[in-house]
Amino acid sequence: MSVVEWTRHRLFGATEDPVSLRGAFRTIGVTSLVSVILVTTLFPLYWTVNTSFKPAPETQTFPPTFVPETFTVSPYVDILTGAGSSVLVNSVIVSVGATAIAMLIGVPAGYAYARNPGKVGGKHLAFWILSLRMFPPIAPILPLFFMFRQVGMIDTYPTMMLLYLTFNVPLVVWLMRSFFQDIPQAVEEAAIMDGYSRLEAFFKVSLPLVSPGIVTTTLLVWIFSWNEFQFALVFTRNAAQTYPVIIPSLVGGHATLWNQVAALSVLAMIPIIVISLLMQKRLVRGLTLGAVKG
Amino acid sequence: MTTIELDTVRKEFGDDIVAVDDVSLTIEDGELVVLVGPSGSGKSTTLRMIAGLEAPTSGDVRIDGIRVNDVQPQNRDIAMVFQSFALYPHRTVRGNISFPLEARDVPDAEVDGRVEEAAAMLDITELLDRKPANLSGGQQQRVALGRALVRDPQAFLMDEPLANLDAKLRKEMRTEVVRLQQNLGVTMVHVTHNQEEAMTMGDRVAVMNEGKIQQLAPPKEVYQRPANRFVAEFIGSPSMNLLTGSLSDGTFHADAGDVSVRVPDGLADASTATPLTLGVRPESVQIVDSPDEYTFEATVDVVELMGNVQIVHIVLDDTEFLAEIDPDLAVEQGDTLSLRLPPEKIDLFDGVRPESPRIERPADHEPSVGGTVVTEE
Incomplete structure (x- = not known):
């Protein structure tokens, strides 16, 4: 099954009548909207967690690292002590x-x-x-x-x-x-x-x-x-x-x-x-x- | 032995609303009295004052001769069933029924026995461990009754407990409530706006309107000898035909339509007011072939066949007039009929207001209702 076929199957199911087509577009619309909302609200949360496990110098690097290159819990130890x-x-x-x-x-x-x-x-x-x-x-x-x-x-x-x-x-x-x-x-x-x-x-x-x-x-x-x-x-x-x-x-x-x-x-x-x-x-x-x- | 006595009890809300207007009423031990009236007639407020949920503005409430105006409702030992059933949603059926026993520190072992007994009496044993939300309306109603009777109270107060049930269930529960009341021999006050419920349930019926008791009597008497025009119209289905008009030479001339019928001399002589009201129940109206002084002619508007009777609707200008007749009589829309108002069945009300009193018939025409006649003090 090619990627195109698979996508079509996932989106439209077996038939391609206009009703399910409309339904498919609605599903795509809702999913995209929810995705945008999720990304914008959850990204800061992710970035905070990401940053909290980096050593201090790595927080300043550019481009930023999306997962800590050097994973450390020392920020937690430092702030709690x-x-x-x-x-x-x-x-x-x-x-x-x-x-x-x-x-x-x-x-x-x-x-x-x-x-x-x-x-x-x-x-x-x-x-x-x-x-x-x-x-x-x-x-x-x-x-x-x-x-x-x-x-x-x-x-x-x-x-x-x-x-x-x-x-x-x-x-x-x-x-x-x-x-x-x-x-x-x-x-x-x-x-x-x-x-x-x-x-x-x-x-x-x-x-x-x-x-x-x-x-x-x-x-x-x-x-x-x-x-x-x-x-x-x-x-x-x-x-x-x-x-x-x-x-x-x-x-x-x-x-x-x-x-x-x-x-x-x-x-x-x-x-x-x-x-x-x-x-x-x-x-x-x-x-x-x-x-x-x- | 529980009697409930209301002595010129009055309830005002705010400055200008009189909900209950100097009501006096004695409910005997083991009696079922029904308070019936349209909404806003003060019947529920009267019941709530017996319960203690409302305090009278003036007048006394006495239970067994003891004034209870200052006794808190929880100490009056009276059970109440609410229109909404008011079950405790966070407790099971068992928890709902045992609730009043817990308030009285009844030993646990005894609580179980009494709850089972009450449940068996109402046929809800298999529901004991369910929550109220999972019960049908009729089942909720039984739980509410069970909660009331489990503690063997001095009296039962019923605040329209059947109003939320569908018609079939309402009739069943009506019978069941009466049976319970008779088996337990307990004093009961039942409030309803349904005149049929009042007629079928009550040992005595108190018809209320505008905060006053219009008539307090056994159902049969209320029906056959209504105290005034309001009671005549409220009790009975279909309602009594009421025509306003005036008398001259012993003949009643209605304002609406071309109705002139003779009324018995005794009645005509006793009337004092003009205009006044003539009343006749639909089932008393006769259809005759030969007109006489008690008949009038009218055209049929609608005929409704009810099975055991047929109801003929006649329009007299702005007034509807009904006759309940034999279903075998061939009557059709547009027919002109001679309608006879039998003199012994005619009632005259001395005026045209709801409180206009019924004029007593001569002794030989007065229906015998048996028992003692109790009227408002």
Whole structure:
């Protein structure tokens, strides 16, 4: 079978009627589009991984090498023995703490807004919370900086966790509000009629039913906190410094340690990728299917 | 022994919506009372106040003579079945039915036995380990019933539980619910907008409209002696024919069409309002060969053969008038018929509004419905 024949067979199958021809062109179109998107999004990722395994001189060669000529893990060793390990630990502490606080505040608030629309905090509080996410984070940085400095809270874990509430709480409240709205009130009322208090009904029925939503929201909030740069840059010096801040510091005037930058980036990506893959199944909504008929 | 008492219970939403308007109602032990009415008539709100899911704006709810206005719904020991069934999707059928027992700290060994028993009663034993999403509507309905009866509650509240089922299943479940209620001898309040369901299920029927009970009586009485024009029109299928018009010299002249028929003296004398309403059920209308003072002539518009009866539609200007007649009578579209309204079957309503009361017939013409007559306080 010649290449031409094989291609034609793969594309058009046995027949060459116009319908399957059109279908074939559509398949080619979709495949090309997806390929372009995949290449443009995955190439930087590939290039980062590629660079992270090169010795420093090889990162500067031209033309660049598409696989490391000298494969080495020393960039990882160097960054982890240097500043890398402490900033990664800081990032874990700050992001997990910030996420936990945001969820503890946002989930009950979202529930309250879902069940009592327009009643909690008057008509405007819910929108005000949302509006906190509308201004650019750089806008409140200066006043916040002076406030925190006044109480001696620069470069601490609690500071960073509190700061991240500004963009995380609105997200949690609004996402959880819509997840709770999807749960019919009758299911909670049924639990109450079955002999449970309002609070028990919440914990035994509503909360389990929104667990896919909670997983999604937690992941989203955690990723925002994990990657946050601006607040971290301004509010940390050393003790609470997170990994996004350290990366630009590796870009020096004389030499930039691209391989270490890449190694730290890869290390920072790993937890996000692993957690996303693990949670993929739970992210799927639809646990409430069958709760209510019609 | 469970009686439920509503004492001038009122529920307002916001400033100007009165959902339930001073309703008083006593439901006896072991009785099945059906609250029936169009949507927005306040029947569901009334039920939710018995449940405790809504608090009355004023008035008292009493269970066994004890005021429960301030008792939380979970402490009233009343089971409720919802229109949407409201099953717990994250729990199996077994988990759904055992849920109310878990709230009462029933020992595990006993829970299993009672769940099995309830499941057997409803014929859903083989479904116990499935999730609600994998059940049909009728099966979900049975699970919802099982969850209600497993804990042997003081009373059952049913909030349109049959409305989401298809017609055939609805009739089956109707019978089943009544059988359960009778076997358990439990007090039950059933809400529906379906008058047929109300007629077939209730020991007594409370017809509601605009937040008020229009009539509270056994089904037969509601049908034969409707308290007012609203009840007359709402109960019965096809609906009672209602003609507005006026009386002169014992003869009723309808506003629509060329209808003038004599009404019994006793009725005519007792009327006070003009205009007023004449009502006659389609099955009471007779087709006769020789006209008399109780007949009028009209042209047939449409004939529908239903099998056991045929329904003749007649258009009187803007009013439709129905006659349910013997299917063997040869009647065709365009025929002119003499329709007789038998005097002993005619009802007069003193006015033209829904709440216009029915005028009592002279004693010899009043249908006997048996039992005690209970009317609104």
